[in-house]
Amino acid sequence: MVDEFLNQDEIDALLSGSPGESGGGLSQDDMTVLAEVSAIVATAAGNVIGMLAGRDVTADGSEYFEIPQSEMGSKIEGEKVFAYSMLLSGLDGAPARLLTGERGTMVLADLMMGGDAKELPAEANDLYLSAAQEGLSQLIGSALTNLSGLLGGARLSADSSAASLEDTAAWLPFSELGGDAPIWVGKINLNVDGVDPFSLDIAFPVSGALNLASKIREATAPKEEQPPSAAPPKTPAAPQPRPQAAGAAPAAPPAQVSLPPRPQGPPVDVKPVEFAQLEGSDFTGSVGNLDLIVDIPVRITVELGRTRKTIGEVLALGPGSVVELNKMAGEPVDVLVNGKLIARGEVVVIDESFGIRVTDIVSRAERIRSMGV
Numbered sequence: 001m002v003d004e005f006l007n008q009d010e011i012d013a014l015l016s017g018s019p020g021e022s023g024g025g026l027s028q029d030d031m032t033v034l035a036e037v038s039a040i041v042a043t044a045a046g047n048v049i050g051m052l053a054g055r056d057v058t059a060d061g062s063e064y065f066e067i068p069q070s071e072m073g074s075k076i077e078g079e080k081v082f083a084y085s086m087l088l089s090g091l092d093g094a095p096a097r098l099l100t101g102e103r104g105t106m107v108l109a110d111l112m113m114g115g116d117a118k119e120l121p122a123e124a125n126d127l128y129l130s131a132a133q134e135g136l137s138q139l140i141g142s143a144l145t146n147l148s149g150l151l152g153g154a155r156l157s158a159d160s161s162a163a164s165l166e167d168t169a170a171w172l173p174f175s176e177l178g179g180d181a182p183i184w185v186g187k188i189n190l191n192v193d194g195v196d197p198f199s200l201d202i203a204f205p206v207s208g209a210l211n212l213a214s215k216i217r218e219a220t221a222p223k224e225e226q227p228p229s230a231a232p233p234k235t236p237a238a239p240q241p242r243p244q245a246a247g248a249a250p251a252a253p254p255a256q257v258s259l260p261p262r263p264q265g266p267p268v269d270v271k272p273v274e275f276a277q278l279e280g281s282d283f284t285g286s287v288g289n290l291d292l293i294v295d296i297p298v299r300i301t302v303e304l305g306r307t308r309k310t311i312g313e314v315l316a317l318g319p320g321s322v323v324e325l326n327k328m329a330g331e332p333v334d335v336l337v338n339g340k341l342i343a344r345g346e347v348v349v350i351d352e353s354f355g356i357r358v359t360d361i362v363s364r365a366e367r368i369r370s371m372g373v
Contacts, residue, residue: 033213038064038186041202044143053111055193063187070179073168077101084136086158094208104198105132114338117195133163152219184209303334
């Protein structure tokens with residue numbers, strides 16, 4: 001008679017189907033370990049995108065699964081996928097991919113360039129692809145730094161990185177593998193304040209995911225307790241004086257040793273330490289990564305002036321109405337980059353076009369802070 005009861009291994013295999021099905025070699029324990037990887041990437045995505053956009057970002061990395069890579073195109077929003085490819089040094093050169101749909105690409109790029117992701121182009125052009133690639137580069141750098149801590153401080157970096165926009169219909173995340181090759185995917189659902197949600201995926205071939213899970217387990221396994229070391233030898237006690245016999249001569253007192261007088265040196269000048277002021281510094285020490293963003297476009301706005309009106313006063317405006325601003329005639333106008341003041345200047349006319357001649361510019365430190373670096 002065939003045993004109709006399931007053993008514990010079969011029960012665990014059935015339960016491992018959610019949230020990630022394990023049909024290509026990933027056990028439930030592997031999935032649990034890799035869930036930490038998904039959470040690390042989600043945290044990095046939230047921090048980096050939040051910093052670039054200057055907005056609140058919620059990143060959820062609780063969804064992860066294993067599927068044949070031929071099915072990955074159906075998991076991407078839209079007809080095109082932006083694939084950021086890399087080889088991870090420190091993990092035996094394992095290939096990995098960061099993936100998002102074309103809309104997610106344009107949202108990320110527009111936020112990086114100081115936009116609000118409201119007026120996006122019909123399709124991602126070279127400018128948007130370049131900005132999105134830079135954003136994903138910063139994101140994976142932050143994620144690998146955090147993942148290094150999980151691996152016991154192992155040095156990790158993304159080598160041979162490249163990005164491309166592909167049609168999802170005939171696309172495979174890892175073209176060197178067959179369509180039926182299983183991959184592990186961690187899906188990061190992103191909610192940026194004021195922007196429609198979009199998703200970002202991190203993907204590994206199952207072989208690379210197994211290797212990563214194994215290294216994490218090795219790094220986080222409790223260390224074996226060392227046997228207690230031998231107790232240090234005890235210092236022998238000082239010999240006690242023998243009792244003096246009756247009628248014996250009293251013991252001589254211990255000899256007194258006289259030390260020569262300490263030579264007196266010149267008086268020491270003691271005064272409080274004085275630190276240099278930081279306000280006037282060039283502020284160059286903390287911008288080592290500034291070269292990473294020098295090619296990113298920003299919006300420059302010239303502000304003639306401002307004023308405050310009630311809703312009733314605004315509704316009463318019509319053709320011919322005059323709005324008084326808070327600046328005097330001839331006073332310099334403000335030059336803003338992404339809404340941050342960096343300079344002042346005077347309005348000029350250049351070949352029938354308005355221009356600004358810069359007359360005053362804020363310090364380098366203030367300009368860097370205004371750009372959020």
